[in-house]
Amino acid sequence: MSFAAEAIHLDGESGQPIRLTVTVDNTHQSLTGPGLHWPLNTIRELPDTAGGDLVILSRTENAVERLILKDSAIRAHLPCRRRSAPVANRPLLLKWAAAAMxxxxxxxxxxxxxxxxxxxxxxxxxxxxxxxxxxxxxxxxxxxxxxxxxxxxxxxxxxxxxxxxxxxxxxxxxxxxxxxxxxxxxxxxxxxxxxxxxxxxxxxxxxxxxxxxxxxxxxxxxxxxxxxxxxxxxxxxxxxxxxxxxxxxxxxxxxxxxxxxxxxxxxxxxxxxxxxxxxxxxxxxxxxxxxxxxxxxxxxxxxxxxxxxxxxxxxxxxxxxxxxxxxxxxxxxxxxxxxxxxxxxxxxxxxxxxxxxxxxxxx
Amino acid sequence: MHSEERLSASTPEGGHIEVSYAGAQGPMFALMLKTGLLTLVTLGLYRFWQKTRVRRYIWSSVNAGGDTFEYTGTGLEKFLGFLVAIVFLAVYLGVVQMILFYLGLNIMVDTDTADEGDLIGMVAASVISGLAVLPFLLFAIYRARRYKMARTRFRGIRLGMEKGAWGYVIRAMGYGLLAIVSLGLLTPLMTFRLEQYMTARSYYGSTRMRQDGRWSDLYAAMKHVFIALGILLASGFLIYTGSESDTIPKIVLGVIAMLVGYVWIFVGAIYYAVQSFGYLMSHKVLGNEIRFAAEPRTGTVIKTYILGGLLLALLSSVVFGIAFALAMPFLAGIESLFADGEATMTETQIMTRMIGAGVVVGIGYLVGLVVMQALTMILITQPVLAHYIGTIRILNPDALDRVHQRAAEAGIDADGFADALDIGGAI
Structure with a gap:
């Protein structure tokens, strides 16, 4: 089963949105498009988003890059889209928690x-x-x-x-x-x-x-x-x-x-x-x-x-x-x-x- | 969210894009209720995540020309910021509170027997105790705005704000003092200069913002406050001369005028808040080429407050009524004990039922508060926000495409100080 859809890519560097077509590449387990290669298991979906007719995707390696899709069928291809980010700065958090206590x-x-x-x-x-x-x-x-x-x-x-x-x-x-x-x-x-x-x-x-x-x-x-x-x-x-x-x-x-x-x-x-x-x-x-x-x-x-x-x-x-x-x-x-x-x-x-x-x- | 425009037509017409708010009542209520209950069962700990999720929803509802804003703050960093704020504030607040209480006791007097001088001393002491926290409040206001800016993105580009919280504290205290000394006459100067200070330190990507306009232009927004003051002065004059000469109609007229003036001053204050926002927004410039326009309507805002407030009052009696009704089964049969004097229950049974009723009422009350918070959000906060946002237009938006990214900021205090000092309201 292959998947292709229109999307907007925000590269996180310029403010200009780029329209492109992305496809799910099942053999490499990734989402690809012109100049774009996102491994599927690194893709996350933004939660608590209003409207619900858009799927906004981010990936774990890059904090600012975004892909916006209208086709919600993409969700079926993303195994980790709901997984939350790992707790960053755990030692820092513990240090301040101890200091606060x-x-x-x-x-x-x-x-x-x-x-x-x-x-x-x-x-x-x-x-x-x-x-x-x-x-x-x-x-x-x-x-x-x-x-x-x-x-x-x-x-x-x-x-x-x-x-x-x-x-x-x-x-x-x-x-x-x-x-x-x-x-x-x-x-x-x-x-x-x-x-x-x-x-x-x-x-x-x-x-x-x-x-x-x-x-x-x-x-x-x-x-x-x-x-x-x-x-x-x-x-x-x-x-x-x-x-x-x-x-x-x-x-x-x-x-x-x-x-x-x-x-x-x-x-x-x-x-x-x-x-x-x-x-x-x-x-x-x-x-x-x-x-x-x-x-x-x-x-x-x-x-x-x-x-x-x-x-x-x-x-x-x-x-x-x-x-x-x-x-x-x-x-x-x-x-x-x-x-x-x-x-x-x-x-x-x-x-x-x-x-x-x-x-x-x-x- | 309306993505149509972006996905199909690429250039907005007429050189401007409209900003709209797409948040709906149902999803917002569900989100507020769910996160509010989680906050309740975690004794307040979840509030950092609640705030994060609600902001994410609100930010994602703001749509400018087909693109939505994104809030990237996290609950964890807010929790960390809270811990940082505690380290700094706990000792300060505890010690200051106690010293103020002690000072208060030194001049505390029995209100039944005190003379005027003592009472004035007591009031002065409570004012001074408020001043002790004021610098921190102002500091927290700036830090909270800076944190929100740093965690906001549009088209993947970060917004941001430079450091400057203490500069803000000094200016806010100075202009605030001027406003007080001038009996409120210099309020526009304070509003304008403080907003200018913050705007001049704000960025979209690497492009700086600027606040144009003149502070004296804000007097137009003050007009209803002045009218109200005029009415109040006139009413005072009527009542004074009326009571001097014992003319009842004059006094009655004066009292009516006073009531009108009283209501008018509230309306005037809202008018000022709404119109000064519109003026300041309309005179912001981003990178010398992107401008904004905003025309919020005071009538709409007041209508939302009044209708929303009435609806809230009505719903609160329903919500809390249900909480008490749920406790009723526990109390059934207890009143009959007093009626015929014959014990049909043992003492333990009565105790168990009373405790049961107490627990149900207590939980019902707390859940009721959470429901009311959620209702306030969807009946007042969100509609007012939606109105403000819905009247904003971005002029010359093509220049937005040329904006470049700015580096990430990593202040560890997030908006912890604002949380600790209870400011920032619903969002």
């Missing part, structure tokens, strides 16, 4: 944390407090289910008085860089956290789940540990740096924001493990000095563990409080022999604290 690792795991730690010490207190306030308002809005107003603060006066007792007992023994501001949010989440500028936030869920005042005091002491080491501020600085770099990596594709968020969470969880452990140690120490048992931290952690159940295994990677078992163990070991805890408050105060959300306010 090194650069990203350097910035994410060395420079950003070091700078965040240093900068956190120099942030003026007013700026830090304002950041905490803005973050708190964002959290209140994000957690709102009604869509009407931010999550409300719990303000029962008796409950607040009881809470002050815990605060007074602990802060007398803790040497904190900033003044503490405590907020209780009317939300069922069993959690508490510290924000930049000494804001400590408890959720109603946590207060209701706690079995005794000491347990709340233990969580309080743990959050004070975060305030002492300025973890929330360092965390915010770190996120700002990491997100800048991660945005660069994942680009602007659909869902890039989701991947970016998850990657940031994963990196953050790594940082946080050490921060959590340090806050625990701070809490053990503070509880002892305040005449309370560090074992209370273990008790409330056990309540968390019971609540979380088996969802923990998967979620662990995305949460900043992993390996609860170890932390319970360490809290138990921190209890000094023969410790007699001084009670924090009476039953009436404790009851008031547990119902602190019987009255709420918007601000």
């Amino acid at each position: 090194g650069s990203v690792a350097l910035i994410l795991f060395v420079l950003v944390p070091i700078m965040a730690d240093q900068l956190a010490n120099y942030i003026p207190p007013e700026g830090e407090r304002a950041l905490g306030q803005v973050t708190l308002n964002e959290i209140r809005e994000a957690l709102d289910d009604s869509g009407l107003e931010p999550v409300r603060f719990c303000t029962d006066p008796d409950g607040l008085t009881a809470l002050r007792r815990i605060e007074a007992r602990l802060s007398g023994e803790a040497d904190l860089p900033v003044e503490i501001t405590v907020h209780i949010l009317d939300h069922e989440m069993v959690n508490a956290f510290a924000l930049p500028g000494g804001h400590i936030v408890f959720f109603r869920g946590l207060i209701e789940q706690a079995g005794a005042p000491d347990e709340l005091a233990a969580v309080f002491a743990h959050e004070m540990g975060h305030v002492a080491s300025r973890d929330p501020t360092r965390h915010a600085l770190r996120s700002a740096g990491s997100i800048g770099v991660l945005g660069l990596l994942f680009g602007d594709f659909a869902g890039g924001a989701v991947v970016l968020f998850l990657a940031e969470r994963l990196i953050d969880a790594q940082y946080s493990q050490t921060a959590e452990a340090a806050a625990d140690v701070f809490a053990h120490d503070l509880m002892r000095r305040a005449g309370l048992s560090p074992g209370a931290l273990a008790t409330i952690f056990e309540r968390f563990a019971a609540l979380d159940g088996d969802t923990r295994t998967f979620m662990q990677h995305f949460m900043s409080h992993p390996a609860l078992g170890d932390r319970i163990e360490r809290a138990r070991r921190a209890v000094p022999a023969g410790l007699l805890p001084e009670p924090l408050m009476g039953d009436a105060d404790w009851a008031a604290l547990q119902t602190i959300c019987s009255r709420t306010a918007r601000n």
Whole structure:
């Protein structure tokens, strides 16, 4: 079977297209024409071409030469027309890939944390407090289910008085860089956290789940540990740096924001493990000095563990409080022999604290 | 692609050839969808190959007198360029972002209690943080155009552009500052000089390009912006005098005029973009003998934006509606739990179904975004591009036959900086 067709030859040297007739030479396995000899197995077809009524051919030995045919029957004679070009510059590619990975690792795991730690010490207190306030308002809005107003603060006066007792007992023994501001949010989440500028936030869920005042005091002491080491501020600085770099990596594709968020969470969880452990140690120490048992931290952690159940295994990677078992163990070991805890408050105060959300306010 | 003319008749009539765009909606949609989904499953890695394939399709759709353009860039070189950009930008961006955040915190204030001075300080800080990346953005703009030129071929002859990205950065910042200081009055100077800078460094084969014309001629393209500003000024005057003298009709008229002026300024900006492109294209000269003509119509471009935008809005509700509808079977039966209070499912069953619904909605959302990107391409980007290209004519095209090849360029950064800094848009 022989093949002949009209074609345009672009020699890649001049801009003038040359019309000619090409034939498939089966004995030499090549495409030939006047002054033209292309071995069939070196011929490639350009992909993703619009229109589809033209066949544009190139050959592997020459980057610029082209043959343009209208007769698509030529395709049957070209065994390698779809084969992609071999990866050129493989060593160069590997070199830059390694350099890029090194650069990203350097910035994410060395420079950003070091700078965040240093900068956190120099942030003026007013700026830090304002950041905490803005973050708190964002959290209140994000957690709102009604869509009407931010999550409300719990303000029962008796409950607040009881809470002050815990605060007074602990802060007398803790040497904190900033003044503490405590907020209780009317939300069922069993959690508490510290924000930049000494804001400590408890959720109603946590207060209701706690079995005794000491347990709340233990969580309080743990959050004070975060305030002492300025973890929330360092965390915010770190996120700002990491997100800048991660945005660069994942680009602007659909869902890039989701991947970016998850990657940031994963990196953050790594940082946080050490921060959590340090806050625990701070809490053990503070509880002892305040005449309370560090074992209370273990008790409330056990309540968390019971609540979380088996969802923990998967979620662990995305949460900043992993390996609860170890932390319970360490809290138990921190209890000094023969410790007699001084009670924090009476039953009436404790009851008031547990119902602190019987009255709420918007601000 | 219309090859008829080339294969049958060799000399174009009247000393000019028309440029046309042959890309169709169907194949482009299929290409965008396929490559978009691949980008999704590769967590964004395939985007370099996606960009390459889409450009190949677009370039091959541009037909001048029977010959089509060819895009010879590769995904791999873009990936390499991305790696290079990362090496240079990762440390810079990470450090700069954090320092800016730190500086921002130093002057951060509680918006409820802050006074004006503090707020102005905050705004100034965010402007400064934008300026920190600006030189890189401008650098990336030039490099990206140079890369695209170097990977474009017509009749087998390479296009190309000389080095000069930093010169572009300096000029763009200078003219940009002039435009800002003059309250936008010197925008034509900026547009013209920057285009002139790039054109003077552009080649087809070994033949150099030149930008003729005068920058002040671009004021004709600014006319609708000026009309809009006039209307806005008048509306401000009406509202001010109306409220001074408590004449309600004056205020109402002023507000209406303000709305009109607001819409007009958008139209004016599009008019400027379209008409300045036409002017600049019509005053380009290749090798002293080949000239171009372009008459893009603002009305067509605006119509495409409006109709395409409306259609997109409509289709997006369909696309995302389907994504949510697919999640519905998982939730069936769950609402009855709340209705009669009798548990018909175990807690694990409920959890499984909720997670199932979440996963379906999540995937549906991401796929929906890919579909929307593909639709935007075929409803807005491609039609606008087709219109621009379709109005171009090449005058004295016989001289194209005498152009000779230029050497290949091998910059390793491709358009990696543009990719890393998210510029360059759809193509």
